[in-house]
Amino acid sequence: xxxxxxxxxxxxxxxxxxxxxxxxxxxxxxxxxxxxxxxxxxxxxxxxxxxxxxxxxxxxxxxxxxxxxxxxxxxxxxxxxxxxxxxxxxxxxxxxxxxxxxxxxxxxxxxxxxxxxxxxxxxxxxxxxxxxxxxxxxxxxxxxxxxxxxxxxxxxxxxxxxxxxxxxxxxxxxxxxxxxxxxxxxxxxxxxxxxxxxxxxxxxxxxxxxxxxxxxxxxxxxxxxxxxxxxxxxxxxxxxxxxxxxxxxxxxxxxxxxxxxxxxxxxxxxxxxxxxxxxxxxxxxxxxxxxxxxxxxxxxxxxxxxxxxxxxxxxxxxxxxxxxxxxxxxxxxxxxxxxxxxxxxxxxxxxxxxxxx
Amino acid sequence: xxxxxxxxxxxxxxxxxxxxxxxxxxxxxxxxxxxxxxxxxxxxxxxxxxxxxxxxxxxxxxxxxxxxxxxxxxxxxxxxxxxxxxxxxxxxxxxxxxxxxxxxxxxxxxxxxxxxxxxxxxxxxxxxxxxxxxxxxxxxxxxxxxxxxxxxxxxxxxxxxxxxxxxxxxxxxxxxxxxxxxxxxxxxxxxxxxxxxxxxxxxxxxxxxxxxxxxxxxxxxxxxxxxxxxxxxxxxxxxxxxxxxxxxxxxxxxxxxxxxxxxxxxxxxxxxxxxxxxxxxxxxxxxxxxxxxxxxxxxxxxxxxxxxxxxxxxxxxxxxxxxxxxxxxxxxxxxxxxxxxxxxxxxxxxxxxxxxx
Ligand SMILES: CC(C)[C@H](C(=O)O)[C@@H](O)C(=O)O
Ligand SMILES: CC(C)[C@H](C(=O)O)[C@@H](O)C(=O)O
Numbered sequence: 001x002x003x004x005x006x007x008x009x010x011x012x013x014x015x016x017x018x019x020x021x022x023x024x025x026x027x028x029x030x031x032x033x034x035x036x037x038x039x040x041x042x043x044x045x046x047x048x049x050x051x052x053x054x055x056x057x058x059x060x061x062x063x064x065x066x067x068x069x070x071x072x073x074x075x076x077x078x079x080x081x082x083x084x085x086x087x088x089x090x091x092x093x094x095x096x097x098x099x100x101x102x103x104x105x106x107x108x109x110x111x112x113x114x115x116x117x118x119x120x121x122x123x124x125x126x127x128x129x130x131x132x133x134x135x136x137x138x139x140x141x142x143x144x145x146x147x148x149x150x151x152x153x154x155x156x157x158x159x160x161x162x163x164x165x166x167x168x169x170x171x172x173x174x175x176x177x178x179x180x181x182x183x184x185x186x187x188x189x190x191x192x193x194x195x196x197x198x199x200x201x202x203x204x205x206x207x208x209x210x211x212x213x214x215x216x217x218x219x220x221x222x223x224x225x226x227x228x229x230x231x232x233x234x235x236x237x238x239x240x241x242x243x244x245x246x247x248x249x250x251x252x253x254x255x256x257x258x259x260x261x262x263x264x265x266x267x268x269x270x271x272x273x274x275x276x277x278x279x280x281x282x283x284x285x286x287x288x289x290x291x292x293x294x295x296x297x298x299x300x301x302x303x304x305x306x307x308x309x310x311x312x313x314x315x316x317x318x319x320x321x322x323x324x325x326x327x328x329x330x331x332x333x334x335x336x337x338x339x340x341x342x343x344x345x346x347x348x349x350x351x352x353x354x355x356x357x
Numbered sequence: 358x359x360x361x362x363x364x365x366x367x368x369x370x371x372x373x374x375x376x377x378x379x380x381x382x383x384x385x386x387x388x389x390x391x392x393x394x395x396x397x398x399x400x401x402x403x404x405x406x407x408x409x410x411x412x413x414x415x416x417x418x419x420x421x422x423x424x425x426x427x428x429x430x431x432x433x434x435x436x437x438x439x440x441x442x443x444x445x446x447x448x449x450x451x452x453x454x455x456x457x458x459x460x461x462x463x464x465x466x467x468x469x470x471x472x473x474x475x476x477x478x479x480x481x482x483x484x485x486x487x488x489x490x491x492x493x494x495x496x497x498x499x500x501x502x503x504x505x506x507x508x509x510x511x512x513x514x515x516x517x518x519x520x521x522x523x524x525x526x527x528x529x530x531x532x533x534x535x536x537x538x539x540x541x542x543x544x545x546x547x548x549x550x551x552x553x554x555x556x557x558x559x560x561x562x563x564x565x566x567x568x569x570x571x572x573x574x575x576x577x578x579x580x581x582x583x584x585x586x587x588x589x590x591x592x593x594x595x596x597x598x599x600x601x602x603x604x605x606x607x608x609x610x611x612x613x614x615x616x617x618x619x620x621x622x623x624x625x626x627x628x629x630x631x632x633x634x635x636x637x638x639x640x641x642x643x644x645x646x647x648x649x650x651x652x653x654x655x656x657x658x659x660x661x662x663x664x665x666x667x668x669x670x671x672x673x674x675x676x677x678x679x680x681x682x683x684x685x686x687x688x689x690x691x692x693x694x695x696x697x698x699x700x701x702x703x704x705x706x707x708x709x710x711x712x713x714x
Binding site for chain 1: 439546
């Protein structure tokens with residue numbers, strides 16, 4: 001039987017996950033859900049943000065549906081045990097190297113962006129972020145005390161050609177099924193690791209994807225361009241750290257942050273299985289957690305992505321997506337409050353989606 | 358006699374610098390200007406982007422007025438000799454550790470932003486970027502070939518407590534003369550160097566600046582917040598790499614990119630002298646170079662900053678700034694074209710400033 005591992009996590013994670021599961025239940029699928037703890041919640045209960053049991057379940061599951069982790073409550077926790085170590089550990093242990101983060105503007109919501117509506121209306125940009133390498137994982141790392149009593153903090157940005165090649169392929173391949181354009185982002189003008197990134201992406205393109213157009217931008221310039229004219233982009237591919245910043249930036253520009261799902265994919269194995277984790281782009285939002293006001297749509301759409309990509313359940317996935325759009329035309333959570341629509345809480349939003357199914 | 362080293366550099370650098378010098382001449386100051394080559398221009402003439410002669414002059418000068426460096430022409434040049442090595446080398450050799458990048462919105466130009474005008478009108482945010490440390494300078498670095506034939510690119514993010522402390526002081530001190538609020542930005546949730554950054558900035562604040570409010574944001578969240586509601590910030594302090602991205606992003610949000618100057622300051626020495634370099638926020642813009650259309654205002658305002666901060670020439674500095682504002686009310690370069698104002702080239706814009714002096 002198909003099995004999904006459900007990891008709500010911290011902050012608004014449990015609330016939006018509960019909402020997504022209401023929708024899941026309404027679909028009546030014969031898919032088994034297995035819930036477990038992750039992040040700060042797991043740390044509080046078991047002293048570790050990613051228990052071995054959870055990792056083993058993640059390996060065995062057909063897909064992972066993830067909420068969000070982290071919050072000020074765990075600020076004092078030892079570095080290796082902080083809630084964020086859970087999502088980073090899942091990416092690493094499941095080899096989830098391609099983090100796909102769409103920045104799409106929902107038509108009705110073009111006005112919700114802080115950018116002028118004409119700059120974002122119709123925007124459909126896909127950021128492909130490498131997610132098992134770079135400075136997130138490089139060694140040496142840590143804080144050391146020097147003989148003179150001062151301290152020194154070190155992290156290492158490191159990328160090898162195979163790491164760059166595999167994520168470049170994902171991006172170039174995606175572009176083929178979109179507008180056929182990839183922008184690769186680095187700081188090759190100050191970092192040799194960026195220079196290798198640039199050359200390697202170009203080589204993959206020149207060897208196997210000559211039908212796709214590829215250009216290169218520096219990360220500072222790309223950040224500016226995303227704000228200036230986001231519609232110039234089709235697919236953006238970049239390393240872990242730049243991808244973290246640029247994907248959040250791009251989703252914020254859409255004005256639809258609370259609506260955007262993401263997928264993180266591993267390599268296809270010999271049996272054709274592909275490990276995958278689905279999570280909303282937004283974080284754990286500790287400031288609004290527990291108040292029942294968080295927008296559950298990104299979590300619900302993450303579930304839809306999971307159904308389609310990992311379980312091949314195209315029809316239910318489409319039904320869920322349509323229901324979300326329809327529900328958004330009727331009611332809104334406070335983050336997207338509209339003068340002519342009732343403002344509702346997390347649960348009511350989910351109920352509205354179920355009603356439209 | 359007071360001496361300024363003038364380094365126009367590449368791309369639009371020489372054009373906007375020539376324009377700024379027209380304004381300088383009109384002031385009739387008894388300040389000596391010394392011109393020299395830097396960046397790609399120096400590489401083409403002498404095989405190095407930062408000749409020893411230029412570095413020696415920069416050390417001896419009272420201040421450096423810098424244009425911009427870089428361009429696709431030098432893409433194939435050896436890494437150590439690329440044009441960007443000039444600005445990075447100047448920062449390092451003169452110990453210019455505090456890069457001050459204001460993101461101010463010129464009233465008349467609030468509509469030029471890609472953000473909604475009400476979000477940026479009145480914005481006055483100062484980004485203080487550490488500029489002699491971090492991944493720009495950390496060792497080990499480079500590209501190595503592995504035994505299996507693949508390559509590996511490495512850079513090192515490294516910060517020590519004294520490096521963090523001195524730039525934190527600059528930011529906290531600036532905030533005292535502004536709204537009294539500093540936001541420190543890092544990725545402490547994934548990088549130990551960021552954790553040390555966060556703790557150290559907090560310690561400086563708690564020891565010597567208890568009158569200044571300090572908070573901390575992750576870099577991805579800060580990028581989002583700059584786009585969502587930039588006016589929430591007063592002073593932002595961050596490391597070299599995040600500062601590069603966030604300052605470009607903030608200036609783009611103002612819609613006034615072509616108008617924004619910056620200053621990079623070193624430590625005050627025993628004689629009270631402080632090395633300083635002034636440059637526009639915008640880069641060398643190779644795509645429009647040589648066409649006489651670049652906006653020279655950022656370069657002219659960089660000159661004004663230099664006059665005030667390095668030479669103590671308050672009155673001429675203010676005259677130049679007022680003249681720029683007045684000129685912008687009459688004519689515009691193409692980047693800021695307005696339906697009701699004539700569009701002019703670089704030289705005409707400078708002439709308009711001179712006329713208003
Ligand atoms: C929570 C944090 C560690 C994580 C990251 O930096 O990757 C988050 O910001 C993200 O983008 O998924
Ligand atoms: C030209 C480049 C090396 C430089 C940097 O990355 O510091 C530029 O982007 C800047 O911000 O001054």
